[in-house]
Amino acid sequence: MTPRILTAAASAAAEIVAARLEAIAAAAGTPAYVYEAGHIRAAYAQLDAAFGGTPHAIHYAMKANSSLAIVRLVRTLGSAADANSMGEVEVALRCGFAPSEIVFTGVGKRHEELERAVSLGLLAINVESPGELERLAALAADRGAVARVALRVNPDIDARSHPHISTGLKANKFGVPIEMAPALFRDIAARPSLAAVGIHVHIGSQITTLDPLERAAEAIVRLARALGDEGIHIEHLDFGGGVGIAYDGGAAPDPAEYVRRIVGAAGGSGLKLAIEPGRVLIGPAGVLLTRVVDVKQFPGARRFVVLDAGMTELMRPALYGAFHRIDPVRPRPGQPVPADIVGPICESTDTFARDRELLPVEVGDLMVIRDAGAYGAAMGSNYLRRPFPPEVMVDGAAWRITRRRQTLDDMLALEEDSADPKTRKGPER
Numbered sequence: 064m065t066p067r068i069l070t071a072a073a074s075a076a077a078e079i080v081a082a083r084l085e086a087i088a089a090a091a092g093t094p095a096y097v098y099e100a101g102h103i104r105a106a107y108a109q110l111d112a113a114f115g116g117t118p119h120a121i122h123y124a125m126k127a128n129s130s131l132a133i134v135r136l137v138r139t140l141g142s143a144a145d146a147n148s149m150g151e152v153e154v155a156l157r158c159g160f161a162p163s164e165i166v167f168t169g170v171g172k173r174h175e176e177l178e179r180a181v182s183l184g185l186l187a188i189n190v191e192s193p194g195e196l197e198r199l200a201a202l203a204a205d206r207g208a209v210a211r212v213a214l215r216v217n218p219d220i221d222a223r224s225h226p227h228i229s230t231g232l233k234a235n236k237f238g239v240p241i242e243m244a245p246a247l248f249r250d251i252a253a254r255p256s257l258a259a260v261g262i263h264v265h266i267g268s269q270i271t272t273l274d275p276l277e278r279a280a281e282a283i284v285r286l287a288r289a290l291g292d293e294g295i296h297i298e299h300l301d302f303g304g305g306v307g308i309a310y311d312g313g314a315a316p317d318p319a320e321y322v323r324r325i326v327g328a329a330g331g332s333g334l335k336l337a338i339e340p341g342r343v344l345i346g347p348a349g350v351l352l353t354r355v356v357d358v359k360q361f362p363g364a365r366r367f368v369v370l371d372a373g374m375t376e377l378m379r380p381a382l383y384g385a386f387h388r389i390d391p392v393r394p395r396p397g398q399p400v401p402a403d404i405v406g407p408i409c410e411s412t413d414t415f416a417r418d419r420e421l422l423p424v425e426v427g428d429l430m431v432i433r434d435a436g437a438y439g440a441a442m443g444s445n446y447l448r449r450p451f452p453p454e455v456m457v458d459g460a461a462w463r464i465t466r467r468r469q470t471l472d473d474m475l476a477l478e479e480d481s482a483d484p485k486t487r488k489g490p491e492r
């Protein structure tokens with residue numbers, strides 16, 4: 064599935080795409096994130112339909128992009144929410160999700176976060192350690208509440224993804240070793256302040272072969288069966304997220320095939336099956352719209368194309384050496400020439416691509432960095448006092464700015480500011 068804002072195959076369509084991106088750049092400025100609602104709807108529908116009649120839930124992984132417009136859109140499609148922090152839980156509530164539609168994951172939850180999660184009565188708190196279980200049980204007992212618990216297990220399965228986004232190996236900090244799970248579930252069952260509602264597994268992200276995901280699914284199905292044999296009955300199996308996308312435009316796992324494998328592994332369990340997709344729903348639906356601010360080449364040296372977007376807007380290349388396709392909005396005639404495509408930030412790692420074959424570009428040209436819908440805006444930073452860019456939602460022929468560009472005043476609003484007469488205390492000498 065190829066989102067329309069990203070392609071320029073037929074020339075009439077290409078003209079519409081280019082004109083729209085130019086209009087967006089004129090109104091919102093650059094850099095800006097541009098998302099296409101239709102793509103998100105289609106990607107969601109594909110996953111949902113692939114479950115057929117099997118009872119299931121799609122918990123959108125908000126960490127991929129928790130902008131209000133995206134979360135609200137996903138909610139209208141029938142999704143539940145997977146929140147990776149209390150901030151994300153609060154955003155989910157603000158977007159209209161009921162507490163019974165939110166699961167709360169996170170490797171280091173603070174006391175106040177657990178308190179809030181218990182008082183809200185979330186669908187599940189995904190517990191990551193025996194210590195956390197103990198703390199949660201005590202806290203819920205103090206309040207006379209019953210916390211709904213899913214245990215995050217670590218199946219020691221290699222996701223064969225980038226090491227920085229693999230989470231299902233013993234060497235990773237996530238979850239509890241799966242062989243410890245039966246004892247912990249017995250513990251949960253014995254505590255009146257806890258209810259065992261699920262098993263959770265998430266072995267990594269940007270996984271491009273389905274086998275590890277299927278094996279993880281089989282592992283938690285076996286665990287659920289063993290628990291059932293002991294009389295411990297849960298409500299759902301949560302297989303996490305992780306399905307990869309084709310950043311290079313080549314082949315990627317088929318999301319529907321992924322769901323079929325999950326259903327194949329777990330459909331007979333009689334339990335509700337949950338998945339937590341992030342990237343596969345949102346990644347290809349967004350581009351980072353940016354402008355060329357400099358082109359430089361010195362004798363015998365590389366050619367640098369400098370963009371007005373950098374690692375502050377899309378951290379993935381700097382963080383994981385990730386590949387993103389980068390194209391001019393209006394390709395100029397000529398032959399592609401190798402270039403390093405870089406951001407404007409004073410870090411050598413602020414590099415989007417090295418030796419990339421790129422059509423001729425000039426200062427002022429608009430460019431798109433593709434597949435930036437997930438882990439783009441969500442990972443943004445104010446490094447170098449760079450403001451958060453605007454976000455734009457394209458829906459059919461219409462588009463709107465769903466987040467304005469951050470101003471310096473927005474950025475400084477939390478700080479003591481001697482230039483602001485309202486907060487100035489006067490020089491202390």
Ligand SMILES: Cc1ncc(COP(=O)(O)O)c(C=O)c1O
Nearest residue numbers: 124268269304305339340341342
């Ligand atoms: C617990 C959990 N669930 C779901 C996801 C979403 O993963 P992805 O965006 O790869 O689908 C993540 C991201 O790593 C995660 O940590």
